[in-house]
Amino acid sequence: MKPYLERLPMASDSSFVARTYRTPHFEVPWHQHPEIELILFLEGEGNAFVGNHIGNFNSGDIYLLGSNLPHTFQKAEQEMVTSAVVVQFLHNCWGDQLLQMPECRAIKALFETANAGLKLQGETVEQLRPLIAQLEHAIGFNRVMLLWQCLGIISAKKEYELLSTQNMANLQTRQQARVDKIFLYTIEHFAEGITLEDIAAHVNMSIPAFCLYFRKHTKKTYIEFLNEVRIGKACQQLIDTQKTISEIAYDCGYNTLANFNKQFLKIRKIQPSQYRKIFSESESLDNSHLPDSGKTYLPITVN
16 A cells, blocks of 8 residues: 555645645645645644654644655644644746756755655744745745745754655655555554564565565664654653553553563653653643643744
């Protein structure tokens, strides 16, 4: 099963898409598209799956994803509202010659780097939030100028985390389809007791052949990948629920608390209890001035 090939409607007077998608229209499965994507999360939080990367996203986060890079953003809870400003554009939507100009070399290099997926950081995020938010409502040539201003800031500052350690967009069609099938199955069944026998049989391979294949095409073992998915889900539960650590461990597919703690420490470099304490203290400080101490989202300001 290949990832869903997303096609966003394009207005006749626009060279690229820029609009806000909100639950239930935000939720999309593991998918890819030829357009480069710039995404600003306005509400919600959850797990980010980008190429072979598994991490967490929160409101206020910004990602730049290259062409045909498979990805999905899964919200932490089914009933949670999630929204984001999504900007999608083809690298040559302004003509084939533009990126060949000397002045555009940095942008061309940025597009190539974005094939791994980028999560923006630092001052770049602060600068981009109001600009991206304006893109949806900008008209005429100002839309193009705003988008290029965003790209210029990203390429100049280089404040980002590279996400995928494997260029999934460059896999051959047959290879991509098989890796996608493995990823989809894992995302949907991570809480179950997935064995190497189960996942190898799912793609009609022997266990030795599967293990070699997966490591070759993702630069990690399947068990490492499965643990990353499970720990990513556990992080959200540690932040958003009052469940005990033991309950979270079992919910995320671990049979023993000891193994859960071991894998959490290996991946997050911190114990689960410390992780929960850090976020609890941070949230208390953020909300100490509010009459309601419930969960709040990072405010997004628009100029």
